[in-house]
Amino acid sequence: MSITRAIPLTARPPERIPWEILGPQFVRAWGQPRGETMPEHLEILGQTGSGKSFFEKTVLMDRVRVRQSHVVLLATKPADATLTSMGWPVIDKWPPPYGKNQVIFWAKASGLSKASQVEQRKKIVDVLDRLWTPDSNRIVVFDEIAYLATDLGLKTELTTYYRESRALGITIVASTQRPQGVPRWMHSESGWSVFFAPKDASDAERMAEVAGNKRDYMPILQSLDRTRFEFLMVRNLTGEKYISHVTKRKPKKASEPAK
Numbered sequence: 001m002s003i004t005r006a007i008p009l010t011a012r013p014p015e016r017i018p019w020e021i022l023g024p025q026f027v028r029a030w031g032q033p034r035g036e037t038m039p040e041h042l043e044i045l046g047q048t049g050s051g052k053s054f055f056e057k058t059v060l061m062d063r064v065r066v067r068q069s070h071v072v073l074l075a076t077k078p079a080d081a082t083l084t085s086m087g088w089p090v091i092d093k094w095p096p097p098y099g100k101n102q103v104i105f106w107a108k109a110s111g112l113s114k115a116s117q118v119e120q121r122k123k124i125v126d127v128l129d130r131l132w133t134p135d136s137n138r139i140v141v142f143d144e145i146a147y148l149a150t151d152l153g154l155k156t157e158l159t160t161y162y163r164e165s166r167a168l169g170i171t172i173v174a175s176t177q178r179p180q181g182v183p184r185w186m187h188s189e190s191g192w193s194v195f196f197a198p199k200d201a202s203d204a205e206r207m208a209e210v211a212g213n214k215r216d217y218m219p220i221l222q223s224l225d226r227t228r229f230e231f232l233m234v235r236n237l238t239g240e241k242y243i244s245h246v247t248k249r250k251p252k253k254a255s256e257p258a259k
Contacts, residue, residue, distance in 0.1 A: 014220060014232060014241040019058075022244045026192075026233070027062045031171065033191055033237050039166040041189055044175040045207060046196025051229030051246065053082040053143075055194065056175050058246050060141065061086060069171075070101040072131065073141040074124060076148070078108060083143070092123065094130050121152045128157055137169035145174040146181040155183055162189045179206040193234045197226040212239075 031040045042059070046052035063069050075083055084090070088102045096103040107123040109116040131140060142148055142158070149155040161172060162185035172190075176182055178199075187193070187210045195211060198204035198221055208217035211234050220243075224230040230245045 014243045016230075016243045019244045019246045022233070022242055023058070023062065023246070027059065027066050029235075030059075030063065030192065031067075039169060039171040040191035041162070041166075041172040041174070041186075042192045042194070043186055043190040044173070044194045044196075045177075045179055045210070046175075046194075046231070047177050047199045047203075050196035050226065051231065052175055052177075052196050053080065054229070054248065055196075055231065055246055056141070056143070056173065057082055057086055060139070060173065063139070064102055068101070069139050070137065071103070071139045071141065072127070073102075073104045073143060074127065074148075075104055075106045075143045076108070076120065076124075076152075077144065080143075094127050117152060121154065124148065124152065124154065125157065128161070131170065132165075133168065135169055136165075139171045139173055140165070142172065142174040144176060145183075145186060146176045146178065149183060150181045159183045159185050162186060178203055179210050191236055193236060195221060195224075195232045195234075197221070197224040197230065211241075 030042065031037060033040050044052050044056055060071060060073070064071060071088075073083065073088070083104055086104070088104050089096060089100045090104045090106050091097075092106055092108070094105070105123075105127055107120050107127075109120045128140075131138065140161070145158065149158055161170070162183060165172060174182070174186055174190075179187070193211060195207050198207050204218050204221045205214055207221055208214040211217040211221075211232070217232075220232055220241075224232060224243065225245075228245045230243055232241060232243055234241045
């Protein structure tokens with residue numbers, strides 16, 4: 001997915017490209033790392049309110065529109081308006097209804113107690129186990145992977161997914177607020193990394209290490225405009241890097257003509 005090739009990709013500073021241009025090229029390139037169709041993991045890092053959830057929603061729905069991909073989004077938050085706005089069926093038992101190829105598996109905790117987290121963990125493990133089959137051929141989305149890894153104690157299971165799931169046709173999309181507290185395999189095995197404006201210098205430093213190196217990437221990350229929900233996208237195979245933002249479209253008024 002190289003837009004220009006005037007200088008080596010790794011040496012070129014990131015271009016600011018509107019998502020209307022970059023987005024369709026990304027969706028076509030995602031899962032085609034060397035011109036062959038294969039799972040290619042995507043990681044998304046950004047604090048609450050950075051635009052991370054809206055970006056996740058956008059790329060998943062675009063991927064479904066272009067390739068009709070089967071998607072299981074594992075959600076654990078008490079509520080999330082961005083996820084429910086996707087319009088996908090919400091389930092808490094597996095399998096989903098027949099013909100429903102994009103679903104949100106919402107494993108909600110019944111409260112703040114340890115017992116409620118134990119029950120939540122059982123639900124997640126059961127789904128992960130059921131998805132672990134030959135030719136699974138799905139996108140599995142971990143909406144807040146740090147919570148799964150740390151609070152629910154699923155680091156071993158998540159590491160196995162990152163290490164071996166591509167052989168089953170599974171693509172992982174994982175998002176988290178901070179780069180700490182997640183399996184290191186999330187960073188090393190992801191073909192694409194997306195970074196929203198870091199909260200502070202400490203997060204910027206860790207994100208820069210994930211992206212490549214601190215010297216090159218810290219200034220880029222600190223230049224991101226959080227008021228525009230800008231993000232840095234890095235294709236790890238080639239070193240391509242771009243800055244963009246997804247514009248939220250305002251709903252049309254009833255009196256507005258359709259376009």
